[in-house]
Amino acid sequence: MKTLLLAGLVVATLFSCKSKSEESKVMNTPQKDHLNIQVQGHRGERGNLPENSIPAFLGALRKGVDVLELDVVISKDQQVVVSHEPVMLPLYMLTPEGDSIPQDKNYNLYQMDYAEIKEFDGGSKGNVRFPQQQKMKTYKPLLSEVFDTVAATIKEEGLKPVKFNIEIKSVPEEYDVFQPQPEAFVDLVMGVIQEKQMEEHINLQSFDPAILEVVHTKYPEIELAYLVGENTYAENKTKLSFQPEIYSPYFKLLDTAEVAQIHKDGLKVIPWTVNEPEDIDAVIALKVDAIITDYPERVLEKLK
Numbered sequence: 001m002k003t004l005l006l007a008g009l010v011v012a013t014l015f016s017c018k019s020k021s022e023e024s025k026v027m028n029t030p031q032k033d034h035l036n037i038q039v040q041g042h043r044g045e046r047g048n049l050p051e052n053s054i055p056a057f058l059g060a061l062r063k064g065v066d067v068l069e070l071d072v073v074i075s076k077d078q079q080v081v082v083s084h085e086p087v088m089l090p091l092y093m094l095t096p097e098g099d100s101i102p103q104d105k106n107y108n109l110y111q112m113d114y115a116e117i118k119e120f121d122g123g124s125k126g127n128v129r130f131p132q133q134q135k136m137k138t139y140k141p142l143l144s145e146v147f148d149t150v151a152a153t154i155k156e157e158g159l160k161p162v163k164f165n166i167e168i169k170s171v172p173e174e175y176d177v178f179q180p181q182p183e184a185f186v187d188l189v190m191g192v193i194q195e196k197q198m199e200e201h202i203n204l205q206s207f208d209p210a211i212l213e214v215v216h217t218k219y220p221e222i223e224l225a226y227l228v229g230e231n232t233y234a235e236n237k238t239k240l241s242f243q244p245e246i247y248s249p250y251f252k253l254l255d256t257a258e259v260a261q262i263h264k265d266g267l268k269v270i271p272w273t274v275n276e277p278e279d280i281d282a283v284i285a286l287k288v289d290a291i292i293t294d295y296p297e298r299v300l301e302k303l304k
Contacts, residue, residue, distance in 0.1 A: 038290035039299045040067040040165055042273050043084065047130050047294035050092070050123030052082045053138040054149055061150060061159060065296045068150065069165040072143055072189055074180055079114040080143040080192045084169065086110055086178035091128070094121040110178050114142065130294065143189070147196045163201050165270075165292075166193075167227065170208035182210040183218070190219055205248055209239050216242050225270060228253070233262050246270055248292075251283055259286045274299070 044056025045063070057068050071084040088107035090100060096119035101107065109117055123138035141149075143166070154161055168189060175181050180188065193202055204215055205225035212224050225246035228236045233247060247262050251271035262269050268289035274280050275294050280302050283291055293299050 037284060037288060037303060038066040039064075039296050039303070040069045040270070040290055040292040041065040041296045042069050042292050042294045043071065044068065045294065045296050046127075046133070047275065048132060048297075049134055050136065050138050051127070052084060052140065053122060054141050054146065055123070055136060055138055057146055057150060058153055060296050061153060061162060062157070063296050064160060064300055065162060066160075067163045067165050067290065068146075069167070069292055070143075070146065071167045071169050073109050073169050073178075074185060074188055075109055075114045075117055076111050077113045078188060080189055081109060081114060081117060081140050082143055082146055083109060083140045086169065086174065088120055092122060092125050094125050096120060098124065100125075108178055109140075110180075143192045144196060147192075147198060161201075163203070164198070165225065166202055166204050168204060168206045168208070168211045170206055170211045172208065172210065182208070182214050186211060186214045186218065190215075190222075193222075203246065205246070212240060212244060213242075216244075227272070233258055237265075243267065246289075248272060251279065254283070254286055254288070256286060259288060277302075 041060030043051035044053060045060040046056065049056035049059045052070055057070070060068060070082050072080050073083045073086045075081050086109050088101050090103060093101050095101065098121065118139045120139065121137050122140055123136045126135045127133050150162065153159065166189065168185060170179060170182065170185060179185055189204070193199060199221060203223035203225055205227050206212055207227045207229065212226060215222050215224055223246065224244040225248045226236070226240060226244045228249045230253070232253070233249070237243070243265065245268060247267045248270045251274045254269070254271055259269050270290040270292060271283055271288055272292040273294060274283050274291050275298070277298060280291065280293070280299055284302060291299050
């Protein structure tokens with residue numbers, strides 16, 4: 001069964017080892033920078049469906065995204081859980097009974113077994129920051145379930161295969177409190193990736209340089225993205241002992257000169273999280289390599 005599921009995921013890798021110019025020579029066609037921009041559905045498609053949920057991943061998949069972006073944390077029983085926060089966030093989560101999350105109780109996922117985590121509702125409340133998000137009862141899935149469900153859906157519906165951009169949510173102040181130490185965290189995530197034979201269909205990303213250093217050392221075949229939310233590329237690149245394949249900044253940190261320098265160093269540029277039409281236009285004009293967005297349909301329409 002695993003072989004059948006994985007068959008649908010054999011896909012041309014999003015981040016090819018060849019440069020765009022080399023690809024153009026191979027194809028013997030003019031390079032079309034804008035059309036080469038890949039679309040990544042942020043937490044699935046958070047603008048339309050509950051974030052980091054199975055419905056959101058399948059919604060983005062059916063719209064034709066190239067990559068599904070998601071976040072992972074670790075449960076008490078060492079399961080890799082798809083969640084942006086290591087807690088039950090009151091903004092959009094409800095208790096198993098359908099009540100609001102008490103402000104004085106954070107429900108630390110690192111201290112909860114996955115069976116308990118799965119009982120909480122991540123979609124019925126909605127998210128006031130995304131008023132058009134459809135309300136539905138849903139839960140925080142395991143990374144393994146996301147892989148399997150997406151593979152099965154691609155096969156059943158004849159959809160375009162996708163890659164997965166997996167963020168390891170790591171903050172140094174939270175080591176051993178809301179998460180494992182970096183090496184243990186990486187090993188747990190890689191355990192799922194290796195079990196599902198997904199090494200060639202994923203990249204890992206993190207804001208935490210320690211996470212990236214562990215992956216680079218222990219799993220050098222894995223493509224890495226350095227997430228940043230402040231400072232320049234020149235400043236940020238000094239925080240790593242190696243050069244990752246992807247530089248992924250907050251989109252407002254970019255301008256033409258910055259993108260040119262990153263590309264000159266041989267990295268791909270993948271900004272986050274670009275939602276408004278005018279911002280999408282501006283980022284496309286910068287000739288980035290991919291766009292992470294809560295509204296994949298907006299970017300897909302612009303790229304037609």
